[in-house]
Amino acid sequence: MTKDEQTRLAPHPVLPDYYGKAEDRRTRVDEMFDSSAEHYDWITDVMSFGSGRMYRRQALLRAGIKAGDKVLDVGAGTGVVSWLAQQIVGEEGLVVALDPSKGMLSQAVKLGVEHTSMGLGEALPFPDDTFDYLTMGFALRHVADLGAAFAEYQRVLKPGGKILLLEITRPEGKIATAFLKFYLKIIIPNLAKIFRRSADSKVLMRYYWDTIEQCVPPATIVEALKATGLEQSKRAVVLSIFSEYTGIKPARV
Template identity: 80%
Template sequence: MANGDSNRIAPHPVLEEYYESPEARRERVDDMFDSSAEHYDWITSVMSFGSGRWYRRQALVRAGVSQGDKVLDVGAGTGVVSLLAQEIVGDKGLVVSLDPSKGMLGEAVKSGVKNATLGLGEALPFPDNTFDYLTMGYALRHVADLKSAFEEYQRILKPGGKILLLEITRPEGKFSTAFLKFYLKGIIPNLAKIFRRSADSKVLMRYYWDTIEQCVPPATIVQALKDTGLQDTHRAVVMGIFSEYTGVKPNKA
């Protein structure tokens, strides 16, 4: 699923229902998130039956995030992971939220995110060897190129630093996939339109499922992490659909 360049790994093919080319993707995706930002937390809370914050916090703890750590949250959206990380690292730590959507970052700041930066995961505006952890919550499907993103993630990590990527993955079984598709592409988008009176949010949530359905296999993501030099790369699966991808930047020789 590369975009014509053998060195690039797109997380999913061009989705022509939403944009016409890889070059048009970024603007279209940003527009969808900007226009739906004020509704996004409500929608995802309903979608997860209110369990999303608990799960994200547990994932951060499992990854080893602790008091005093420096964390970069890429694709931070409305800041759910960032806020949880802020609680864990405390006043002696640092959490920076990065996202390409002004609307989503605005909601994150309203929610209490202390450090928000506009930017892309493939071109991080930070020096080498800055952070102990890099986190990404359900945004991996929205980068343009896994390879360049993972190279940047490793660059800004300190030696021994760790990547934690949270994603929703298409189930292996046909019945499970059909049920999840009905829920995420049918029920949730319509709830967004009815209760939030937002047609844009309905489109975004339909796109949300389509990126899940068309995403490259988990093995491709793990291999891309390995290919950038990360060690101890691993995918843990929770409830059959939640993937936790991890990798560690090698210590200096």
């Protein structure tokens, strides 16, 4: 193991069912998302019983996003969070959807997202002190290095700007975890294959659960936020499985 591998804080270990080594992860993940992009919103709507967009909108409002704000949505995928934020900030504001998958961003454009950019969270193509908010909806498990990503997130925020990271987290109880695993790893992938006729989507949704199951503990994520200098870093829990991580960039004195 190299020194870089020892210091990197990956959100989960290598998952050999999908790729053999850490450096292969990015290419494989991009392939899965590109090939499943046209099916992704249908799958997630079914998975959340149609409530996913309402929850995302409420989370954005809880975080304090308002008209006129400038928002960067990292790991935007098909652009649902970006599109909702776009409605909140209005014409006076700005929302940019960033994602490494061309296929996912093409779906975001179809949804109505006005500004998109291809890129990685660990190397954001924006100047320092640009955005009021940085959001990430259920994509934290797909970055390579939490520390590097959080440092970049803080860099592009204006002083006093806020991070909002939405994630699904394993429930604390064994029974609840077993139920969620059966639902997300067995039922949802098979529904994707049957109704969307997409074997690739089935693989992606199985990967989706495996990254949840193997993800580092919430306390590790909060500590990583604090380690980059973000103030008031914390986690709020909604409905036992939804984690809302927040942190604020220090204001300059």
